[in-house]
Amino acid sequence: MLNGLNHMTISVSDVSRSFDFYVNTLGFIPKAKWDEGAYLCLDNLWLCLSVGDVTPREDYTHYAFSIRGEDFDEYANHLKSAGVTEWKINKSEGKSIYFLDPDGHKLEIHDGDLDSRLNACIKYPYKNMEFF
Template sequence: MDEPQWEGDAPSYEICSCCFFQAGFDDDGASEPVTVEEYRKSWLRYKGTWANFLTRRPENWDLREQLKNIDVDLDKEDKPVIRSIGHITFSVADMERAVIFYIHVFGVQPLLVRPNIAYFESAGIWWTLNLQENMVKEESKQSYTHIAFSVKEEDIETLQARLLKAGATIEESHQHNPNGENKSIYFRDPDGHLLEFHTGTLEQQLDYYRR
């Protein structure tokens, strides 16, 4: 480009022959403005083709080399920054009641129990109970937000019996279609958190909703 895209608050309004981005319009005056970085990512998804058919692309122009000048390396893959779920925290109004519930339902002993916090671990999942005495239980019942734990189908009946013995509230209205999404049990702990034991896999779930 012949001049900077912006000088202070003043855009150049120059259109880039390479990608057709126009400073002052695409990032400011358009009905859905985007930053130059967002625009560039979208353009690169379409292979970064030379946009302006009225101007000849310079003979030695190389997309990768041009992008490296602004610290964008096409050969460097974007790696996921999330490795796994670190831990899950539930707020509870009564620590003793919550600890007893999770011991009975999951069949594991806590790693640590203190008046304000407790730690559990099972199947590589670490979860924490955090005391919040002023918690309003009814607020959590308005949402479908939940955490699902993978279980074997042959263990569903045993788990249902455990839940009933522990005093869990079974949420019949949320149950899956067993012919498509496999079997599951939705239930609430004493503080109203919605949880699920689910026998299906991600691929089975996707196949069901693709139909």
């Protein structure tokens, strides 16, 4: 039986550039780096950067990282001053900033969690929404 997310692997075109972004801009902890990749972590999240062909997606697929509400504004300002490209404006509960990494992967920083999202959806459900 599955019990959680093991790791995420993201294709990158330049390991050094992405390593710098994820470590120095986002604050991931480096664990290993080699010519074709790197292992980073953020709390219990294991992220692998792996050199490969990068195909930007046009759909809504993105990776969201948690942040405490009291840290959000300062961190969002840090990202903006680092020159990240924002790809979406937040319209959901909680605070979010949606931005791109150096290869165009869609990322989000969000100060809520599943419970806060569900509570907001109970008040304002999406079309034909069911709760379990």
